[in-house]
Amino acid sequence: MIPIEIHKKIKDLREELNQANHEYYLKENSSLTDFEYDKKFKELLTLENEYPDSIVEESPTQRIGSNPAIEFNTVEHNIPMLSLSNVFDLNELKDWISKTSKTAAKDIFPLVCELKIDGLAVSVKFQNNLLNQASTRGNGTIGEDITNNVKTIRSIPLKINDSKNIEARGEIYFPISKFNQYNESREFEGLNSYSNPRNASSGSVRQLDPNETSKRPINIFFYNLFDDQGKEMVNSHYKSLEILENLGLRIEKNSKQVHNFEDLENYILFWSKNRAKLDYGTDGIVIKIDDINIQKNLGTTGRNPKWATSYKFPPEIVETKLNKINFNVGRTGVLTPWAELEPVIINGVKISRATLHNRDEIERKDIRENDLVELQRAGEVIPQIIKVSNKNLRNNESKKFEFPDFCPDPCNSKLLADQNEVSVRCINSSCPNKFERLLQYFSSKKCMDIEGLGSKICSILYKEGFINTLDEIYSLEQKRKQLMELEGFGELSVNKLLVNIEDSKNRSFNNLLTAFGIEGVGEEIADLISEKIKSLDILYEKKKNLHNLENLLINIEGIGPIVSNKIIEWLKQEGNIFLIENFINLGIGTQNINVINQSNSLNNKTFVITGRFEDYNRSTLENMIKSNGGKVINRVSSKTDYLLQGENPGTKLSEAINNSIAIISLSDFLHMISKKGRNFS
Numbered sequence: 001m002i003p004i005e006i007h008k009k010i011k012d013l014r015e016e017l018n019q020a021n022h023e024y025y026l027k028e029n030s031s032l033t034d035f036e037y038d039k040k041f042k043e044l045l046t047l048e049n050e051y052p053d054s055i056v057e058e059s060p061t062q063r064i065g066s067n068p069a070i071e072f073n074t075v076e077h078n079i080p081m082l083s084l085s086n087v088f089d090l091n092e093l094k095d096w097i098s099k100t101s102k103t104a105a106k107d108i109f110p111l112v113c114e115l116k117i118d119g120l121a122v123s124v125k126f127q128n129n130l131l132n133q134a135s136t137r138g139n140g141t142i143g144e145d146i147t148n149n150v151k152t153i154r155s156i157p158l159k160i161n162d163s164k165n166i167e168a169r170g171e172i173y174f175p176i177s178k179f180n181q182y183n184e185s186r187e188f189e190g191l192n193s194y195s196n197p198r199n200a201s202s203g204s205v206r207q208l209d210p211n212e213t214s215k216r217p218i219n220i221f222f223y224n225l226f227d228d229q230g231k232e233m234v235n236s237h238y239k240s241l242e243i244l245e246n247l248g249l250r251i252e253k254n255s256k257q258v259h260n261f262e263d264l265e266n267y268i269l270f271w272s273k274n275r276a277k278l279d280y281g282t283d284g285i286v287i288k289i290d291d292i293n294i295q296k297n298l299g300t301t302g303r304n305p306k307w308a309t310s311y312k313f314p315p316e317i318v319e320t321k322l323n324k325i326n327f328n329v330g331r332t333g334v335l336t337p338w339a340e341l342e343p344v345i346i347n348g349v350k351i352s353r354a355t356l357h358n359r360d361e362i363e364r365k366d367i368r369e370n371d372l373v374e375l376q377r378a379g380e381v382i383p384q385i386i387k388v389s390n391k392n393l394r395n396n397e398s399k400k401f402e403f404p405d406f407c408p409d410p411c412n413s414k415l416l417a418d419q420n421e422v423s424v425r426c427i428n429s430s431c432p433n434k435f436e437r438l439l440q441y442f443s444s445k446k447c448m449d450i451e452g453l454g455s456k457i458c459s460i461l462y463k464e465g466f467i468n469t470l471d472e473i474y475s476l477e478q479k480r481k482q483l484m485e486l487e488g489f490g491e492l493s494v495n496k497l498l499v500n501i502e503d504s505k506n507r508s509f510n511n512l513l514t515a516f517g518i519e520g521v522g523e524e525i526a527d528l529i530s531e532k533i534k535s536l537d538i539l540y541e542k543k544k545n546l547h548n549l550e551n552l553l554i555n556i557e558g559i560g561p562i563v564s565n566k567i568i569e570w571l572k573q574e575g576n577i578f579l580i581e582n583f584i585n586l587g588i589g590t591q592n593i594n595v596i597n598q599s600n601s602l603n604n605k606t607f608v609i610t611g612r613f614e615d616y617n618r619s620t621l622e623n624m625i626k627s628n629g630g631k632v633i634n635r636v637s638s639k640t641d642y643l644l645q646g647e648n649p650g651t652k653l654s655e656a657i658n659n660s661i662a663i664i665s666l667s668d669f670l671h672m673i674s675k676k677g678r679n680f681s
């Protein structure tokens with residue numbers, strides 16, 4: 001039984017959060033700040049956990065938490081989701097209107113114009129007020145069940161104020177403003193980037209794990225409304241848009257009812273010029289007959305309705321001079337060529353650079369510096385060079401572009417072509433061209449998880465010359481004073497950073513292996529490898545016979561010859577060998593902590609370590625404590641159980657005496673764990 005006041009509290013929170021969602025996504029302002037929203041959301045979640053009977057389907061907490069699917073179930077559409085015929089200019093549009101009027105035997109105006117959103121068409125069904133099914137268009141007749149994914153889109157209400165069963169159709173899209181940033185984060189994670197927002201929206205919706213979908217900033221516009229028999233609910237399409245909006249289903253606000261061709265033409269011309277200002281891609285205008293009776297009489301032809309068509313915007317192609325071909329070096333060392341262009345305006349946006357993708361692309365199109373090239377924006381976002389212009393004139397100095405053999409200044413390492421020869425990479429792990437990104441990656445959560453060493457700090461430390469190789473992170477302690485002199489680095493923040501860096505020395509070998517940023521070696525592969533090769537020093541030993549090592553790697557299930565080869569190539573680089581040696585000397589990655597908690601003999605006791613120990617370095621001792629169920633902290637406090645004392649103890653010893661903390665020697669410690677637990681000797 002839920003106490004009545006709790007019941008009311010839960011209901012209030014639910015309504016408040018749903019209202020905020022509605023305001024935020026439909027009206028673009030909200031009565032709650034993000035902070036307040038998150039706080040109330042957590043409050044609701046806690047109460048619902050305590051009183052599971054109180055959970056209802058429309059609770060905002062139910063948007064997430066569904067388990068990943070193994071595959072998508074299929075859904076058959078009540079009425080097919082049709083595709084539209086196209087017209088490519090105003091004359092073709094005029095023809096379409098006169099032909100359709102003739103078939104209908106009457107004037108087909110008013111027409112409704114809608115921007116054609118570049119995304120993924122979906123159907124969303126509501127039953128007894130609740131969202132109960134969502135599916136993709138699929139082949140038009142059968143789509144995929146994406147209900148749990150669609151529920152994560154916060155602009156879609158889980159509950160509507162109409163008990164009639166309805167089906168709303170719309171387009172899920174990926175906002176352009178979020179697209180570039182999102183792609184950058186994917187590249188950072190070593191994932192492929194999306195080539196345009198449409199692919200990004202479809203890729204986001206078609207995730208087997210709804211939690212992944214919930215992280216994507218996708219949104220939706222609805223444009224069709226039916227009852228559960230697949231019938232329109234009013235006789236005017238334009239009216240149905242109004243009903244959708246009243247139901248709380250988001251519509252694109254620039255739709256317009258036009259009564260003659262002149263208005264239609266003006267609408268088209270206006271949006272041809274102004275579409276670049278929208279935050280969603282649109283590749284044309286949908287023109288529909290407003291009167292549903294006329295629609296019904298006209299019917300469909302094969303896959304297309306006869307009562308609608310889509311006007312396609314011509315892609316804007318401009319010409320400009322390509323001044324120079326430059327290179328970006330990504331985190332994993334892949335060289336991506338890009339073109340420095342004479343600035344030019346496309347779709348209202350000034351463009352001065354364009355990607356050239358890879359070596360093949362340049363060769364295939366024979367693109368050279370100083371060429372006049374044709375340019376367009378793919379999916380309204382990414383400037384792309386289509387080809388060398390027909391008007392291009394080359395003089396004697398024009399040379400076929402040679403892809404470099406060496407990484408650009410100041411790295412100059414020999415580049416390595418992948419086996420498929422498409423990508424070319426620099427595998428020097430201290431390569432200055434990729435180092436800043438690698439450093440960020442190294443300190444990120446799934447790698448060494450160094451809090452406080454984010455992208456901004458990485459950039460400063462690299463640019464100011466504090467860190468030039470990954471192991472130099474661990475010598476920052478010696479530059480403490482200089483660090484504090486940097487702008488924005490106070491004593492407190494430097495102390496915190498250094499403590500976190502010190503703490504990261506305890507990460508296990510699989511974390512370190514991931515953190516090296518070897519192409520193809522992400523978290524999962526690193527885990528597989530570290531099951532067979534338990535620590536960095538063992539890897540170092542094994543690399544003395546690369547042939548055997550490669551065989552060992554290939555024979556690990558889940559690792560193929562390509563990844564094995566990349567690891568071997570990485571190990572052939574002198575700079576990387578130095579790196580490994582330095583990490584071994586630092587005692588990082590030299591113990592595999594995957595085996596922790598096999599004994600609990602230290603039973604959550606807290607240790608502080610001080611002084612030097614002849615046969616054990618600091619991180620080995622820390623691992624021994626952790627693997628037997630104890631904890632290690634850096635400072636003595638009343639919560640400390642033991643001070644492990646070595647030679648030349650520091651001030652921690654007197655602090656321990658003052659706090660009456662038990663002080664133990666190394667042999668005491670070994671005795672403690674050898675009796676009950678395990679050690680590493």
Ligand SMILES: [Zn+2]
Pocket residue numbers: 329407408411412413426427428431432433434
């Ligand atoms: Zn390089």
